Amino acid sequence: MPATxxxxxxxxxxxxxxxxxxxxVPLIVTLWVLDWVVSTLDQTLNILPQAWQPEHWLGMRVPGMGVAFALAVVLxxxxxxxxxxxxxxxxxxxxLLQRIPVVRSIYSGVKQVSDTLLSEKGNAFRQALLVQWPREGMWTIAFLTGTPGGDVARHLPPQDYLSVYVPTTPNPTxxxxxxxxRRDVVPLxxxxxxxxxxxxxxxxxxxGGRKPGLGVDDAHVPGPAQG
Structure with missing residues (x-):
């Protein structure tokens, strides 16, 4: 066969x-995550007595029963x-949990985060912002979470500063x-x-459905105007 x-x-x-x-790759990763979630939730059936478990009265293991059981428990x-x-x-x-020394600190921290993220009255991620990070001249997306409070507010007045969360990628957690x-923040x-x-x-x-540029020259756009 010729080289060409x-x-x-x-x-x-x-x-x-x-x-x-x-x-x-996306399909395999998605199926792997779903399999892990279903397998993990299926283990919640172990809290039931042996006579109440689906395998006992169905005579076979049905994948996904733990998901339905966990959902029913949460509801x-x-x-x-x-x-x-x-x-x-x-x-x-x-x-009661607040009175237990070690459990108190863990439970309180987790509860505050869950209340902020899951509660209907929570204020997590109020707005998308553009901030310079990790140095001046480099921009990234951040999320407004509030204003400085507590003792911090004495040093950083809430009327002048904002509390923001800068996520990592591809894992924003x-x-x-x-x-x-405030002057260093660009609302989106x-x-x-x-x-x-x-x-x-x-x-x-x-x-918005726009396609990103294919190269450095194609992706070049003027930077945000600084106020």
Whole structure:
């Protein structure tokens, strides 16, 4: 086979390999995550007595029963905690855990984070912002979480500073909490969900459906005007 044809064949094989990976990798990772979630939730059935477990009265293991059971438990606890009696029981349980030295610090921290992120009255990620990070001249997406409070407010007046969360990519659950001056923050019109998608995709999925540039020259746009 001539060298030219071998080169073309090699280029085609590399192109097909990359195309196949682009199709299979997201699918495999998605299936792996779903399998891990279902397997983990299926273990919640172990808290039931042996006679009550689905395998005992069905005669076979049904994947996903733990998911339905966990969902039913969460909904049941939520319904119980929504009425007066359940609310009093939750308050009693919370007060009890607050009296245990080691558990108190862990439980309080986790509860504050969950209340902020999951509560309907929570204020987490109020708005998408553009900030200079990790140094001046480099811009990244951040999220407004509030204003400085407590003893910090004596040194950083809330009317002048904002509390923001700078996420890492592609995993936005890790990041940095910083307090920046209002004049150094550029508010964005994109929603929080769009900004999160933009961060997770490392800039590949652009809000509004625009395609990113293919190179440095194509991607070059004027930087945000500083106020």
């Amino acid at each position: 044809e071998r080169g073309r064949l090699g280029a085609a094989l590399r192109r097909w390999l990359l195309s196949g990976l682009l199709v299979l 049941g606890i939520g319904a119980l905690a929504s009425n007066y009696v359940g609310n009093q029981l939750v308050a009693w349980w919370h007060a 890790g990041g940095y909490f910083v307090m920046v001056h 019109t994109m929603s929080v969900d769009e900004a999160l998608t933009y961060v997770i995709s490392m800039g590949v999925i652009v809000p």
